Amino acid sequence: MDKRVLYSGAGAVALLCVATAAMTAGYGTNLVCWIAIAVLTAASLRFVMLIGELNFATAAFVGLGAYGAGVATTVMDWPFLLCLLFGGMVAVVVGLVFGYVTLRTKGPYFLLIGFAFTEVVRLIYTKVHWLGGNSGMVGIFPPRYLDAWLPTFVVAVVGVLLLALYAIEKSHFGKTCIAIRDNDAVVQSVGINVHMTKVACLCVAAFAAGIAGGLSAYVNNVISPGDFGFLLSTFALAYLKVGGEDNPLGPVAGAVLLVLLASVAMGMGAGEHVFYGMAIVLSVLLMPKGITGLIQRGWEMRRKRSAA
Amino acid sequence: MTGRTDPILRTDKIGRRYGGLVAVADLDMEIRPGEILGLIGPNGAGKSTTFNLISGFVKPSQGRLFMDGVDVTGEAPHRMCRRGMVRTFQHGSLMPSMTVRENILIGAIGALRGKVRSQRAARAEHAAHALGLTHCLDEISGNLPHGLQRLVSIAIAYAAQPRILCLDEPLTGLNQTELANVLDVLRHIRDESGCAILLVEHNMKAVMQICERIIVLHHGQMLASGAPLDIRTNEQVIAAYLGKRHAQ
Numbered sequence: 001m002d003k004r005v006l007y008s009g010a011g012a013v014a015l016l017c018v019a020t021a022a023m024t025a026g027y028g029t030n031l032v033c034w035i036a037i038a039v040l041t042a043a044s045l046r047f048v049m050l051i052g053e054l055n056f057a058t059a060a061f062v063g064l065g066a067y068g069a070g071v072a073t074t075v076m077d078w079p080f081l082l083c084l085l086f087g088g089m090v091a092v093v094v095g096l097v098f099g100y101v102t103l104r105t106k107g108p109y110f111l112l113i114g115f116a117f118t119e120v121v122r123l124i125y126t127k128v129h130w131l132g133g134n135s136g137m138v139g140i141f142p143p144r145y146l147d148a149w150l151p152t153f154v155v156a157v158v159g160v161l162l163l164a165l166y167a168i169e170k171s172h173f174g175k176t177c178i179a180i181r182d183n184d185a186v187v188q189s190v191g192i193n194v195h196m197t198k199v200a201c202l203c204v205a206a207f208a209a210g211i212a213g214g215l216s217a218y219v220n221n222v223i224s225p226g227d228f229g230f231l232l233s234t235f236a237l238a239y240l241k242v243g244g245e246d247n248p249l250g251p252v253a254g255a256v257l258l259v260l261l262a263s264v265a266m267g268m269g270a271g272e273h274v275f276y277g278m279a280i281v282l283s284v285l286l287m288p289k290g291i292t293g294l295i296q297r298g299w300e301m302r303r304k305r306s307a308a
Numbered sequence: 309m310t311g312r313t314d315p316i317l318r319t320d321k322i323g324r325r326y327g328g329l330v331a332v333a334d335l336d337m338e339i340r341p342g343e344i345l346g347l348i349g350p351n352g353a354g355k356s357t358t359f360n361l362i363s364g365f366v367k368p369s370q371g372r373l374f375m376d377g378v379d380v381t382g383e384a385p386h387r388m389c390r391r392g393m394v395r396t397f398q399h400g401s402l403m404p405s406m407t408v409r410e411n412i413l414i415g416a417i418g419a420l421r422g423k424v425r426s427q428r429a430a431r432a433e434h435a436a437h438a439l440g441l442t443h444c445l446d447e448i449s450g451n452l453p454h455g456l457q458r459l460v461s462i463a464i465a466y467a468a469q470p471r472i473l474c475l476d477e478p479l480t481g482l483n484q485t486e487l488a489n490v491l492d493v494l495r496h497i498r499d500e501s502g503c504a505i506l507l508v509e510h511n512m513k514a515v516m517q518i519c520e521r522i523i524v525l526h527h528g529q530m531l532a533s534g535a536p537l538d539i540r541t542n543e544q545v546i547a548a549y550l551g552k553r554h555a556q
Binding site for chain 1: 365384385386390394395396397400401402403404405406411413414415417418419421425428461464465467468
């Protein structure tokens with residue numbers, strides 16, 4: 001692992017935290033929180049792509065994290081950090097069972113199972129009264145001492161988790177995941193338990209998604225089943241495709257651009273979805289490797305030109 | 309080299325059916341430490357199925373498989389590898405998007421679970437050195453010429469510290485220089501580590517040159533077993549597979 005990248009990343013996160021802390025509370029700080037949560041959701045989706053799978057259950061894990069944190073806050077009245085962690089752990093435990101059962105399938109089969117799982121979990125929320133049913137849960141507030149600092153806290157947590165995901169990706173475990181994506185038979189033939197490695201990868205991603213869910217619950221103070229349908233996974237995929245899935249910074253670039261575009265498009269009334277959809281189609285057509293791929297290509301061309 | 313110790317692997321009437329098709333039937337074979345054993349036969353004879361059976365990729369529909377005297381029938385491939393049974397594949401035996409170094413490291417990660425990164429890296433380095441791949445460690449393996457890709461696939465398996473190294477047609481598509489190099493490398497690996505090598509190969513000249521014992525399969529059953537000279541002069545083997553040219 002390149003420690004310089006990790007230190008630079010930590011520096012960038014610290015700078016972003018300072019910048020967020022300097023912002024006046026309002027729509028701008030809310031937008032920062034939504035962007036940060038979108039980044040973490042997309043990063044979770046990308047992490048499972050290391051093993052070559054498209055995890056449409058990401059939305060379900062975000063929801064489990066949100067409902068976990070919500071229940072821990074409103075019903076059990078636990079301390080804030082414990083509630084957030086509890087949301088992440090609920091997602092991990094469900095991810096463990098879900099992954100153990102379903103990760104023997106691959107490709108479109110796993111994608112469809114993830115899609116169905118997300119919808120089933122969403123329907124369960126609507127049927128359980130103590131989870132608020134169709135109306136969802138209300139009153140999920142962060143502690144008072146975080147009132148002014150919540151956006152900074154969200155950026156810090158997302159930043160730390162992104163760096164952790166990067167470190168895991170560059171570890172031997174991460175290399176094993178990528179090797180599974182490339183050729184799982186060879187990985188199995190050298191003594192690595194491919195199935196359990198995939199399950200572990202999904203659990204790491206589920207934790208990140210769960211924390212993203214917990215943060216969204218505290219930022220919005222209210223959650224409802226409709227927030228965690230398959231569209232959430234679709235948006236995360238769009239962030240990734242636009243940002244560039246090959247680069248760990250892809251989720252950041254994609255989420256920043258698309259969430260900002262979405263906030264601009266909100267003022268367009270009925271044209272909002274058309275504008276947003278067109279932006280995604282154009283991005284994917286014009287930048288097949290995403291924003292990060294485009295930057296990387298430009299950088300390489302410049303280097304070649306200067307070398308010539 | 310043969311007959312000096314107990315076999316590492318032994319099959320007892322192992323077989324595999326696919327519906328009405330018998331791929332392998334009643335196969336009794338053993339692999340002893342340090343030997344280079346050839347597995348030959350015409351296409352469809354059951355060589356690949358035998359490979360898959362003994363490496364755990366296919367579960368037998370009859371018979372038992374023993375390693376070090378322990379019944380390991382039906383064990384998963386990664387567990388078979390942990391017992392020392394490591395294999396390569398005829399096609400796609402590497403991770404094409406990763407560098408040569410990362411490819412070989414995967415083998416070392418498999419072998420040295422729970423060990424520190426530096427030990428795994430050292431093991432990978434050692435395997436790369438043994439296979440003569442130190443000059444291309446940072447190349448993307450999918451971009452390498454065919455001959456080097458074959459060496460990388462053997463290096464991945466060797467990094468996994470095999471006691472039995474099963475190679476599925478490692479010489480296919482190699483030119484004479486590359487072929488001679490791979491044969492030298494295989495002898496070096498055997499001499500250095502003492503592992504047994506099981507070779508499935510259609511290049512009869514190479515098989516006769518390197519193997520100390522050969523098993524011939526035909527229609528899923530063992531047709532003959534013995535030293536290369538015995539196999540080359542066996543009338544049944546000549547009729548079923550070798551033809552007159554290789555017999556001379």
